[in-house]
Amino acid sequence: MSTAISEHDQSAIKPYPILISFLIAGFIGLFSETALNMALGRLMIELDVTSSTVQWITTGYLLTMGILIPVSALLIQWFSTRQLFVASLLFSIAGAIVSGVAPSFGVLLLGRVIQAVGTGLLIPLMFNTALIIFPIYRRGTVMGLIGLVMMSAPAVGPATSGLIIEMLSWNWILWLIVPFLVFSLIYGLVFMQNVSVLTKPKIDFLSIFLSTLGFGGLVYGFSIAGDKGWGNIFVISAILISLSSLVIFSFRQLKLDSPMLDLRVFKYPMFTLGILCVVATFMIILSTMILLPLYLQIGIGISALAAGLVLMPGGALNGALSLFVGRAFDAYGPKWLITPGFIMMLVMLWNLSNVTTETSSLMVIFLHSGLMIGVSLVMMPAQTNGLNQLPRSLYPDGTALINTLMQVSGSVGTALAITIMSASQATYLENITDPSAPSIASTSLTAGVQTAFILGIGLAASGLVLSFFIKPAR
Incomplete structure (x- = not known):
């Protein structure tokens, strides 16, 4: 059968x-x-x-x-x-x-x-x-x-x-x-x-080993960087070993008759552009998900439950809009969704980089919801348009690569956001005469969060440039 x-x-x-x-x-x-x-x-x-x-x-x-x-x-x-x-x-x-x-x-x-x-x-x-x-x-x-x-x-x-x-x-x-x-x-x-x-297809165990060491090591290295610091020997070693493994893995896939992960998917330009847009957007999502709860609980001083409720409307709106965006994609293609999406993300991230300890929860709900609307305009159209250009035989490889790079980019975005926030917070405290004052914890963290959102601004600007080259892949 x-x-x-x-x-x-x-x-x-x-x-x-x-x-x-x-x-x-x-x-x-x-x-x-x-x-x-x-x-x-x-x-x-x-x-x-x-x-x-x-x-x-x-x-x-x-x-x-x-x-x-x-x-x-x-x-x-x-x-x-x-x-x-x-x-x-x-x-x-x-x-x-x-x-x-x-x-x-x-x-x-x-x-x-x-x-x-x-x-x-x-x-x-x-x-x-x-x-x-x-x-x-x-x-x-x-x-x-x-x-x-x-x-x-x-x-x-x-x-x-x-x-x-x-x-x-x-x-x-x-x-x-x-x-x-x-x-x-x-x-x-x-x-x-x-x-x-x-x-x-034939199983190449060396490819599986290199993939595990490469992708797993990269996620591990960036995940612990925010806590241990970029100069830590374990962080440096994990990132260097993982990058070396990924280089060897990539060359091996291109030489094998039956590769574990077919990297020929990158020969399709709309797939490559789509995956870059998805990676930039996912880094924005994950960095925001780590920064805003910290800001809401320490910077503004609300409870964990209240912080979750503040972030819920944006996530719910993102999900609700996905169906509308999907239908618009079928009708009009990706370009008229992805470019406005990155513009909206850019505007909202710029405003989030200017939050203070006096910013209201209502304003955070508005900015986060606007950011999530931008995300919904980019994620599905960029991903679907890229996969549409692939032949059927490359669907497993295309979906695996997109989801893998989302996990890797998520850990990278989180680590970079925490690092930038911590460095900015430390710089802020150096100029304070009494770092032990009760209000300093909230103001210093808010200063760090403001700077960390510049990472998202840079990613959104890069995605906006990429969006100008996207064409429908049918």
Whole structure:
């Protein structure tokens, strides 16, 4: 019996039940990715760990994703859609249970890594499957639906987890998502179909090793740079080793008959431009997600729950607009969305670089919402337009590269933002006669945040220049 539906038998595919299976599972997976962020302070106390240690709840998740997603292009060609979908849900369920009952930080970290394996399998599979089962003229709308899930899940995560922490304990964040994951698994078992053609290319274990060392080392190096400093020997070593591994990995992929990750995708100019726009935008998103909670809680002095609620409208608006942007992309193409998107991001980031300790929460909601509108105009159109230029055989490689570089760029953006903020904060304190004054903590951090937003301004300006060269890829 065939393990995949042939391209000549597309009528047997029921695309919308398949898409719904991915959307349900994707929402829960991405919600759990950010849900514990608001509990880090509570975890430090209950599990008796330092701030640098507790950050591994996030770093470990990103590291696992950075290692696994590049390999997904190979896995998609070896295992059927149903097999990978079920595996991703089983990993997510197991990880949530282990994390929820964790008696120590080590067990909690293990559970988070297992969860990350589930998400790392699911996201590239979702994009690849959507490209196969939907025609090119409907992909904008479909990618808009995926964008709705991908952006709204992290948006509601902090506020929802903040509410759970206030009423229950941090464990309930994990326990409450298990029933939804089980429902996703059952729904997928009923409706998921095998849609990919399995080619089972030769496995090059050296490429897997180099990819793991390269992408994983880069995520690790930048993730710990904000805490340990750029001069730390572990940071320098991790980044140098990872970059060397990626250079060797790239040359090897170009020479192999069956590469693990086919880098010929970069021969397609709209894909290359699209991936650069996505990377710039994702760095803006992740750097903003680390800067604004710090500014809201220390600079303005509001609670963690209130900070989550301030950031929720922007994330929700981003998700809600994704469907509209998808339809506009199908109708008008990418250029009239991406260029205005970067302009809007540029304006909002400029204003965010001028916030003070007196700035109102309402103004932050407005600026963050405007920024997220700009993000929604760029992310899906740039990604979909780039993937549209690729031949079907390169879909797994294209989706794997985009999602890998998003993880890497996220860790890079976060590390750079923290570094710039810390350096600016230190410079501010050098000119203060009494650094121990109660108000200095908020004013110094706000000064650091103001400077750190210049990173986003530079990225948005670069993206704006790139957007002028984008053309519809049909």
